Amino acid sequence: MAETYHDTDVLVMGGGGAGFRAAIEAAHSGVHVTLVSKGPLARSGASPMAGADFTLDGTSMNELGREGDVNDSKEKVFNDIVTQGWYLNNQKLVGQYVDTAKSQLADLMEWGIDITLSDQRAIFTSGTGIMDVLLKKARAVGVELLEDVSILELMKTDGRIAGALGLDVRTGEFIRFRAGAVVIASGGWHKAFWPNTGMRDLSGDGIAAAFRAGADIGNMEFITFCCNVFYAPPIWRGSLAPYILSLVCGGRMSDRNGDDLLSGFDPVLQQKGVLTEWNKSFLSYVSTLAAREGRALENGGIHYSRGDVDWGFMQMVGGVIFPNWKYKAIDFSTWAEKLEKNEPVEVGPAVEYFDGGIVVGDRFETTVPGLYAAGEAALGAFGANRVFSAVTEMLVQGRDAGRFSAEFAKAKKAPEPKRDAFREAEERACAPLSCTGGENPPAVRRNIQEAAHRRLGPIRSEGELTAFIGMLEDVQKNVLSNLSVSYTGRTYNKEWFDALELRNIVELLLVSAKSARLRTESRGVHFREDFPHTDNDAWLCETIVSRGEDAIAFSSRPVTVPHMTPPRGKTPYLEMMKTLMEAHSDTGGKH
Amino acid sequence: MVQKNITVTVLRTDPEKSDAGTKQRYTVPFTEGMSAMDVLDYIYQHLDSSVAYYDHAGCGLGICARCTGRINGKAGLFCQTPVDGGGELVLEPTGKDRVQRDLVMKKK
Ligand SMILES: Cc1cc2nc3c(=O)[nH]c(=O)nc-3n(C[C@H](O)[C@H](O)[C@H](O)COP(=O)(O)OP(=O)(O)OC[C@H]3O[C@@H](n4cnc5c(N)ncnc54)[C@H](O)[C@@H]3O)c2cc1C
Ligand code: FES
16 A cells, blocks of 8 residues: 655644644644544534533623623632532643633634623533634634544654554545644543443544553543433433533432432532532432432433423523524424423433543643643543533643644654554554454444443442453453454445554553542542542542553652642542532532 | 334445445344434444444534435435334435445545
């Protein structure tokens, strides 16, 4: 096969919000930028799926001419992000979020973002709306855009980033990229779980490739599950619609016996844990608890119904969020009939956001020179639990990563990538095409996904984590090198992509499960049945994972706390959650 | 309860073999509320993983608009077209001229 080389200054991996924002900023700095997206441009990853809220302090919103609580302040937002994150946040990144969100929103408004409505400290727009604006801007500033191309591996020369190997998903041809700097903006690894919240492209390729290239990753045990996600019918499985409706209106959550899921819990938890975005961690925990006690429905979920919420009110809210009970191409009209009749649907927790990721410094640089990361792929601002906006995060981080990567590429001449390294990576990638009689990639994947949902869900225990680690190690050792495909051509070969993605999925699940086993406490979205206390004496540290010469090393890094001092002592999980909920500033809204 | 099945015909094209349009039949167990995409997922995961449809980056929820095809002759999104139990289902690419492979169309 011919060797195709593609030269650029800054290569951006990922066509979601973080990738586009980085590309636009890098292009502003006057370098040549190529953005490579595995999925459709501006219609892949989590970004277009978002509701979406862009969240910042109400005073800044006001100064930009939007509604917003003028008594709100950057300090209050800072306080809330850190207490919601159970003090595990990197406070430098929280500061970056709080300080730059306003100018970021100003950019979006200048570029023509459509704002549906706003509250005390959030504007509501849509993920697709944001992506359309970014796509238009990227085209206008001359970013080179490639879609349906997957980056498989990063290339280094003398310890520095020199390029990357890509695969054109449609034709099956390799593309060899030469670049002075690379920005990883490839989002999370939702595809490691089943069920999940939709996107089929998010297999953590960027985090895994960066890790293989020597970058540290961290806090991989913190995985946010969204609550009240449709489990059935299959056509709506993974949709967040019931979550959004319950966040605004409330409603009734019950188990298979018809018993109320929330009875017996503290009134503060019942209130804040349903009607604010604390619902993701609280209700996911409560739903998982019910399932573990054998009170789940057919698909492992719970019932959600209107309960004693007035139908007129719900209909009005529904009409704003899903006009005519339609959302894009989904038709929810039969659900509306059920809501009116107070009939339940089956919902449950599903993986939605990854709080951990690639470790970055103040300039969004990783531990590998020339390699940057932003958005969900990076270990971000939210610590152990995210309530504030990941959409804001992807944009503020994308912008800075774009600027600093461009500066790096401008200042230092790109090293020449090694031909042999490309060839070896290509040969490795092609192995499943010539392996015969091996295991079937989709079957292996599905099996792992279901196990991940059970073992790495909101409630964990040593025994289950150990069993899961054993399963993954067996797959890594015996199965990954023995995957074969039934169609051996290269044109749009799904089985082949599954095989390539599986390596990343297994690696990240292993790191995550091992981090979760190490963390013998409960904090944020990580609850350990066998260690049900938040331990602020022993565990106010991030879990950092590094790749040594022949083994993976786990270490811990004290949290970065330039501003707010964390509490001390050991506190039962739900008690700690209540304390943190009550530590919220006096600003209202869902955040 | 008697298990209902769906009889599915998929129009397959392998450009590397230049054989345009082979009809392949599968039997898929029916679940209430299934979409055409769920049917394809079942075939891919349980019956024949050589079948190609645009899903390496689909959203499954009617947002990306990449899962286009013909469902019983009518153009639509596989992921948001419900299917009936007990019936016949024919899945074809949107057109005949620009087929990349099976149900995946080439870029315009
Ligand atoms: C259903 C859903 C709803 C959400 N709603 C909200 C909300 O309302 N508000 C909010 O604040 N947050 C929300 N979030 C979270 C938020 O949307 C994400 O955290 C954010 O969009 C991530 O942006 P990103 O650019 O980092 O990654 P993504 O948007 O996930 O983009 C990743 C990109 O990388 C590409 N990619 C992946 N692998 C490769 C590869 N190997 N090579 C090349 N490209 C690759 C993908 O195709 C995609 O283009 C939601 C998340 C989900 C799943
Ligand atoms: S897969 Fe995205 S619209 Fe069907």
